[in-house]
Amino acid sequence: MHTCTNVQCIYVLGGADNFISGQLSLAAFKKHLKVFGEQMFEHKQMVFHHLLRPIEQAVSNLLFSTGEPLLLIGRDKEQECILNKAIEQNNSFLAAQIFIFGCVEAYIYGDYELAVNFAQKRHETGFDVPFYGMTDFFDCLSFLAMAHQSGDQKWILSANKSISNIDNFAKICPSNCEHKLLLLQAEMKSIMGEVEEASSKYELAISAAERNEFIHEQAIANERAAEFFLRNGDSSRAAHHYGEAQSLFLRWGAQRKVDDLLMSIAL
Structure with a gap:
């Protein structure tokens, strides 16, 4: 019987690291995951295969x-099956993984209700x-x-807790979280109607x-900046940042996201 070594455990979490950093193209990263997944399947290490x-x-x-995306139309049956099994077996780590990456994907594609639903389920x-x-x-x-969509203050309260956490991360490791904090501050300033401060924060985040x-995350910051400038009547700067977002998502390899942007840009 084959057992999973510490190196293999680190490799699973290392897969998340590669996604988090964005420094490996998605195509190369997919090949990387495929090879390791096949090794885990071959050695019957299904826990790590599912992770x-x-x-x-x-x-x-x-x-x-x-x-x-199958996730956004509720047709990812394999992932749904893995999630149900994780819940049945009280495997909170696997369930949390599904909710975390579900939230990321839903947010990137603009399905914010689904994204917060994943976030809330993860907390549960x-x-x-x-x-x-x-x-x-x-x-x-x-x-x-x-908060932008609904005007409901409960989302601001939830956001403030996360911003506090990111602030702590930024103090420990600025290179990982400085831009994250700046973008969140820009979004908050935008909601509060502080246009000049928001504009500055978006540019600093980028x-x-x-x-x-x-x-x-540079691509995401450009997309958020574009939507901010469009809401505030500056179509020229909005077009610039939408163009930058498309270029950066394409460099990352997110072709579907680029196509989604091209179809949804209101310019």
């Missing part, structure tokens, strides 16, 4: 440009994986997006993400 599934599915749904598991601030970052972006080489 890779949420990341692998998120990567696939960002890469490919045909049809709508009682098991959290901060992933160097990524979890709080996407939770908070989702809460702030819901510069910091570029400096720290978080290409996918």
Whole structure:
């Protein structure tokens, strides 16, 4: 019988690291996951094989440009089966993984209600994986997006807790979280109607993400900036930032997201 070594455990979590940093193209990362997944399946290490599934599915749904992501239309039956089994077996770590990457994917595609639903379900598991601030970052972006849509103050309260957590992460490791904090502050300033401060924070977030080489989060920051400028009547700056977002998502390899942007941009 084959057992999973510490190195293999680290490799599973390392898969998350590669997604978090965005420094490996999605196509290369998918190949990386495929090889390791096949090794885990061959050696009957199904726990670790399943742990890779949420990341692998998120990567696939960002890469490919045909049809709508299965997650967003409730047709990812394999992942649903794994989630049900994780809940039945009280495997909070696997359930949390599914909810974390589900939230990330739903947010990137603009399904904010689904994103906050995943975030809330993860909190209900009682098991959290901060992933160097990524979890709080996407939770908070989702809460702030819901605040924009609904005007409900409960989302601001939820966002404030996540911003506090990101602030702590940024003090420990600025290169991972400086740009995250700046973008969240920009979104909050936008909600509060502080236009000049928000504009400055968006530009600072984009510069910091570029400096720290978080290409996918630089893309997200540009997309959020574009929507901010469009809401505030500056179509020229909005067009610039939408163009930057498309270019950066394409460099990351997220072809489906690029196609989604092209169809949804209101310019």
